[in-house]
Amino acid sequence: MQVTGTVLTTRRVDAYHALTVVAPGIAERYRPGHFVSVAVGGAYTSMVTRRAFSIHDVKSDYGGTVELVFTAGGPGTAWLAERRARDTLDLVGPLGRPFPLPRDPAHCVLVGAEYGSAVLFPLADALLARGCRVDFVLGAAGAERVFGAMRARRLAETTTLTTEDGSLGVRGKVTDALPAVIADTRADVVYACAPMETLRAVTAVAMEFDIPVQVAVEESMACGIGVCMTCVLPIIGDDGVTRMVRACVEGSVFRGEQVRFEDVGTIPFDALGAPGGGVRHVS
Amino acid sequence: MSVDMRTFLAHVELANPITTAAGCASSGRELAQFFDLHRLGALTTRSITMAPRAGRPTPRMAETPSGMLNAVGLQGPGIDAFLERELPWLAQRGIRTIVSIGGGTVAEYSELARRLADAPGVTALEVNLSCPNMEDRGRVFAREGSAAAEVIASVRSIMRYDVPVVAKLAPDVADIVSVARACVDSGADALSMINNPLGMAIDTEALRPSLAAVTGGLSGPAILPLAVRCVWQVHAALPGVPLIGIGGVMSGRDAFQLVLAGACVVGVGTALFHDPYACLRVERELEDLLRARGFQRLADAVGLAHRPPGSAHRHLLVDSEESTP
Numbered sequence: 125m126q127v128t129g130t131v132l133t134t135r136r137v138d139a140y141h142a143l144t145v146v147a148p149g150i151a152e153r154y155r156p157g158h159f160v161s162v163a164v165g166g167a168y169t170s171m172v173t174r175r176a177f178s179i180h181d182v183k184s185d186y187g188g189t190v191e192l193v194f195t196a197g198g199p200g201t202a203w204l205a206e207r208r209a210r211d212t213l214d215l216v217g218p219l220g221r222p223f224p225l226p227r228d229p230a231h232c233v234l235v236g237a238e239y240g241s242a243v244l245f246p247l248a249d250a251l252l253a254r255g256c257r258v259d260f261v262l263g264a265a266g267a268e269r270v271f272g273a274m275r276a277r278r279l280a281e282t283t284t285l286t287t288e289d290g291s292l293g294v295r296g297k298v299t300d301a302l303p304a305v306i307a308d309t310r311a312d313v314v315y316a317c318a319p320m321e322t323l324r325a326v327t328a329v330a331m332e333f334d335i336p337v338q339v340a341v342e343e344s345m346a347c348g349i350g351v352c353m354t355c356v357l358p359i360i361g362d363d364g365v366t367r368m369v370r371a372c373v374e375g376s377v378f379r380g381e382q383v384r385f386e387d388v389g390t391i392p393f394d395a396l397g398a399p400g401g402g403v404r405h406v407s
Numbered sequence: 408m409s410v411d412m413r414t415f416l417a418h419v420e421l422a423n424p425i426t427t428a429a430g431c432a433s434s435g436r437e438l439a440q441f442f443d444l445h446r447l448g449a450l451t452t453r454s455i456t457m458a459p460r461a462g463r464p465t466p467r468m469a470e471t472p473s474g475m476l477n478a479v480g481l482q483g484p485g486i487d488a489f490l491e492r493e494l495p496w497l498a499q500r501g502i503r504t505i506v507s508i509g510g511g512t513v514a515e516y517s518e519l520a521r522r523l524a525d526a527p528g529v530t531a532l533e534v535n536l537s538c539p540n541m542e543d544r545g546r547v548f549a550r551e552g553s554a555a556a557e558v559i560a561s562v563r564s565i566m567r568y569d570v571p572v573v574a575k576l577a578p579d580v581a582d583i584v585s586v587a588r589a590c591v592d593s594g595a596d597a598l599s600m601i602n603n604p605l606g607m608a609i610d611t612e613a614l615r616p617s618l619a620a621v622t623g624g625l626s627g628p629a630i631l632p633l634a635v636r637c638v639w640q641v642h643a644a645l646p647g648v649p650l651i652g653i654g655g656v657m658s659g660r661d662a663f664q665l666v667l668a669g670a671c672v673v674g675v676g677t678a679l680f681h682d683p684y685a686c687l688r689v690e691r692e693l694e695d696l697l698r699a700r701g702f703q704r705l706a707d708a709v710g711l712a713h714r715p716p717g718s719a720h721r722h723l724l725v726d727s728e729e730s731t732p
């Protein structure tokens with residue numbers, strides 16, 4: 125649904141901007157893993173595509189609020205970073221397929237890199253409410269870009285931090301620390317949100333331990349609602365057939381082993397409908 | 408007082424002039440979560456192809472000043488799945504549906520028409536001519552009057568007489584009027600324009616093209632003036648031919664420009680990515696503009712900007728006649 129929300133608060137969290145927006149309908153329907161798309165640039169904007177952001181937090185205040193966490197990079201996020209309390213924002217959401225939760229209490233490792241960590245906190249709350257054990261592995265290039273370390277420490281059994289420059293926690297990447305965490309916690313499942321390369325490595329680690337892994341991917345999106353076909357990636361279906369699947373409606377959460385990470389950005393020759401080959405005429 | 412927004416696409420009456428642009432509303436289901444599709448004049452599907460198509464590699468999209476580039480490559484499930492799942496869903500709900508088709512050869516377009524000829528729920532058939540012609544070294548059909556005409560003649564001969572065949576034209580051609588005329592001469596009941604002009608963007612961080620396909624179709628407000636020009640030129644040359652005006656429509660005022668240039672139906676594409684309710688909003692705004700200018704019927708505004716300088720507004724004359732006792 126589309127909501128014209130009012131900005132309640134803005135704050136800086138380390139290297140990130142956080143915006144809390146009053147958006148009743150969205151907060152109500154929200155499940156961990158959902159995202160929203162935001163129109164940027166105001167009424168006469170020259171930016172025709174919306175920007176997608178994971179929902180970091182929802183609260184029931186003021187009929188329902190959602191919090192977004194982002195880095196100001198291009199013109200859209202720069203505009204968003206200039207929003208102040210009482211400005212209005214045009215949001216569509218909640219969008220996407222949320223994280224599936226285990227039926228029975230399980231040991232869960234949550235892996236986040238950079239702002240990818242943001243989406244994991246409401247997931248952790250939901251898992252804890254079901255009696256799961258939660259352990260975090262959070263990382264980034266440097267200390268100021270590791271998001272949510274304090275909150276992770278409050279919530280989780282253990283929190284492992286990694287930085288590539290060694291300014292905080294273990295020097296290296298989240299995937300360097302992950303095997304030990306999985307082994308120590310005797311994890312049953314891994315959840316991850318990070319850049320595609322990291323998700324690929326996380327999936328490889330989880331598969332080595334033979335445990336399921338749920339990944340939230342990030343693809344360039346023009347519409348966020350499933351109509352434009354720009355956000356696709358090669359996904360192996362339950363029938364074994366690879367299809368170019370929309371990340372915005374069929375994702376953005378996928379089982380890691382379904383994603384053909386090494387083929388992202390290509391049309392694998394054996395994908396359904398690939399030019400000149402594969403299972404082209406299977407309907 | 409409400410304005411009569413009904414319009415005719417050839418002999419088919421639509422409740423209002425707003426349709427989705429091909430490829431910008433998939434096959435309708437996603438938008439149905441936002442509003443009742445019956446409120447559209449018609450839904451236009453993405454271009455349906457014979458075989459399933461995986462489309463182009465990603466990135467397929469790049470935002471550009473007041474627009475975007477896309478290189479989706481007609482990703483879709485193919486005609487079998489369309490007839491099995493997508494068209495029946497629309498037909499059962501009685502949603503006015505313009506089915507768009509795309510092919511690589513005249514034979515492929517013809518086969519698509521044959522498959523659709525007896526399918527219930529096809530309000531009109533739109534022939535996407537911006538596809539590479541496999542028999543002419545990949546030259547796009549819409550660039551060449553004779554190639555476009557051959558496709559249209561064949562499709563027209565196959566489709567039932569009561570289903571209008573619409574030829575969709577591309578703007579990046581030397582003479583759009585001659586392509587338009589060739590299509591009408593070979594039986595097109597209506598024309599739609601414009602498909603995406605070809606554009607390109609370069610990523611200044613990666614120092615390479617932004618799209619994996621290198622070039623892509625430009626859409627959004629950046630192309631509105633191009634669409635207005637094409638509709639204007641074609642309406643001036645072929646005033647009796649119904650036109651679907653498409654390109655950069657974000658507001659009722661944009662749609663009004665296309666109507667005044669000669670379009671009796673207006674397609675909304677990229678605006679849907681920004682605002683899922685764009686079709687309803689554009690329709691409401693267009694009606695408000697017509698009312699504010701004293702029009703009682705949308706039909707009275709179609710092509711009105713072509714009247715010779717100095718001549719009166721027809722609708723205003725009607726108004727004053729009515730108010731004279």
Ligand SMILES: Cc1cc2nc3c(=O)[nH]c(=O)nc-3n(C[C@H](O)[C@H](O)[C@H](O)COP(=O)(O)OP(=O)(O)OC[C@H]3O[C@@H](n4cnc5c(N)ncnc54)[C@H](O)[C@@H]3O)c2cc1C
Nearest residue numbers: 173175176177178193194195197198199200201343344345
């Ligand atoms: C499901 C999902 C969740 C996301 N969650 C977050 C989040 O919580 N915090 C955060 O900071 N960022 C998030 N992103 C990335 C965010 O959408 C981009 O950083 C943002 O769109 C960039 O906009 P811009 O105007 O600054 O950049 P520009 O480069 O000017 O954007 C141009 C176009 O490219 C698209 N684009 C550019 N970068 C990305 C990207 N990385 N992913 C997707 N589209 C992109 C934009 O949507 C826009 O259409 C998420 C993306 C997705 C798909």
Ligand SMILES: Cc1cc2nc3c(=O)[nH]c(=O)nc-3n(C[C@H](O)[C@H](O)[C@H](O)COP(=O)(O)O)c2cc1C
Nearest residue numbers: 428429430454477535601602626627654655676677
């Ligand atoms: C993502 C995308 C996909 C499209 N797919 C098709 C298509 O399948 N068939 C077609 O005839 N036109 C297609 N088009 C062109 C649109 O129908 C329309 O002609 C064009 O985008 C201009 O209108 P707009 O500026 O309102 O988007 C597509 C456009 C976009 C942006």
Ligand code: FES
Nearest residue numbers: 348350352353372
């Ligand atoms: S972003 Fe448009 S289909 Fe996914």
